[in-house]
Amino acid sequence: MKNKFDIIIQNAKIVDVNTHLLSDESVIIVDKGVIQKIGTMELLETSEATRIWDAEEKLILPGFINTHCHLFQTFMRGLGKDLTFIKWMNNSVRLMMPNLDEEAIYLAAMVGCMEAIKSGNTTLVDFMYAHVKPHYADYVLKAFDDCGIRGVLARGMTDVERLPGSPVKPASYATAADSLAEVDRSRGMYLDHPRISFAVAPSVIWGMTADGLKEIAAYAEIKGMIVTMHILETVDDDQFSLDKYGKTTMRVLEDVGILDTDFLGVHAIRVSEDDLALFKKYQTRISYNPLANMILGSGVAPIVDFTKHGINISLGTDGAASNDSQNLIEVMKAGALLQKVHNHDSAALSAWEIFSMATDQGAACINMQDQIGSLTVGKKADLIAVDFQKPNTTPSYDPIASLVYSGNSENIAMAMVEGEIIFDHCLFIKFDEKEILSRAQQKAEEIYRFSMEKNNFVRDV
Ligand SMILES: [Zn+2]
Structure with a gap:
């Protein structure tokens, strides 16, 4: 019988922060908000999950x-x-x-x-x-x-x-x-x-x-x-x-x-x-x-x-x-x-x-080194998936150098916090992005207009 978890991320790329090389591991198992296991595809023989998230070769980072x-x-x-x-x-x-x-x-x-x-x-x-x-x-x-x-x-x-x-x-x-x-x-x-x-x-x-x-x-x-x-x-x-x-x-x-x-x-x-x-x-x-x-x-x-x-x-x-x-x-x-x-x-x-x-x-x-900041078994499952199959990051030899010097928001495909996927395939899960942006634009314009009329300060140009 297989052990049951909340989420299995499979087909992931994982980089070893010590050697800076890609590791053989490609599976991350998350349960109750925490990273439970990191390992090779063999983990799938003994594990199942409510949700499988296929990384399709994306890099998983903290x-x-x-x-x-x-x-x-x-x-x-x-x-x-x-x-x-x-x-x-x-x-x-x-x-x-x-x-x-x-x-x-x-x-x-x-x-x-x-x-x-x-x-x-x-x-x-x-x-x-x-x-x-x-x-x-x-x-x-x-x-x-x-x-x-x-x-x-x-x-x-x-x-x-x-x-x-x-x-x-x-x-x-x-x-x-x-x-x-x-x-x-x-x-x-x-x-x-x-x-x-x-x-x-x-x-x-x-x-x-x-x-x-x-x-x-x-x-x-x-x-x-x-x-x-x-x-x-x-x-x-x-x-x-x-x-x-x-x-x-x-x-x-x-x-x-x-x-x-x-x-x-x-x-x-x-x-x-x-x-x-x-x-x-x-x-x-x-x-x-x-x-x-x-x-x-x-x-x-x-x-x-x-x-x-x-x-x-x-x-x-x-x-x-x-x-x-x-x-x-x-x-x-x-x-x-x-x-x-x-x-x-x-x-x-x-x-x-x-x-x-x-x-x-x-x-x-911020005194959270025991909870977040690395992909470590026992830490909170706060992680992202980075998609390097974009024009700005192709080819990629060292993924971190690619991310820092060539990366942008387009490369971020998924974000998970406390074991919950909050951003998936570039879409927010918990709210409607367009609705929030439209309300924000309208509200900001109102306050800006009011502030200019009230004019707390003599504006400089
Ligand atoms: Zn500041």
Whole structure:
């Protein structure tokens, strides 16, 4: 008698991440959301399943992990382009964010998740700071639930009355205590959800008070949550910190206890020797967001130096206001190329190294290394099927080099999260793609029109 499972993936190609060669294995057995077996066709003699998914020679890979995005910004795609940083901010995020409503947050998150899934992304960390009303994160959570992606809701927090360059109180202002109470409330709604978890996200050094940061650090330690924050993105970040505290950003974060937490720093571009020493000392993890860094002209994160010091690196798209896409394949390519340019060395960062940042290192950066990030028996069945029989990837000799340098969303044929196929033969399973896109377009146009009429800021051209 055969053993019965939920899903058998057969005729798959599987690549050995150690040798970089295709293995003899071609069968993956999934049950109760977990990878139960990986082996040769012989496994089929002893196994049967409710569903057989024939990979037809497609490559099965672990799904990609995006450790930094702002899904609400999907509605700000393309706004404020080619302006200086503060002008970009005033013409995109600060223009639209105060006018978002519940439906807009939901639809923006759905569109962002759709684009993510289509490009092989099965887990994302949403740094959600558009809290025009405190409960707006609920609508991102609903999108996670509806679309089937694995989502980490990193609750954004801003507890200063004025942000630099802004004449008004931040739309997302709340005391740290109020924001943390909201995290508790949201967690309570999704306690046993297999795909949804939480993190805390103090915005940036100039968006938080020192007392607020202390409260957040203490909370995260007790709850065992990761803390994620924008750090060292521009020269202004550290200058603000030096002016206000007489210390660099990283030294302030050390003082307030943030570095004692499982801390994921986002950007880390303007990094000094002292910052690097602190990254090593506290095992700070980094989210590398090369496309957003290029679009805003922020600079280049010294990723090659970080890897030499054993620092865990993951990848982020950042929000669509600064990146204009939520596509991690693009981020892998740009991320590798940018390091080659920065180091004047074509061997500076390889396709396999950046693939690791999108998968196993990404998982480690969010404390999920025991659950996701590789095709391993016992881990969650979060995986994708990559179809290389496309013009852009024919011929293919090294599949990971093909994917990183030649791949695009067209190559992603299937995505599975927690053992559930959510995207199959390039179609979403859990919702109607066209219906969501049409609603999103209409809603975004309404909010844009309203925002322009209300004109919170003098627009720059
Ligand atoms: Zn960001």
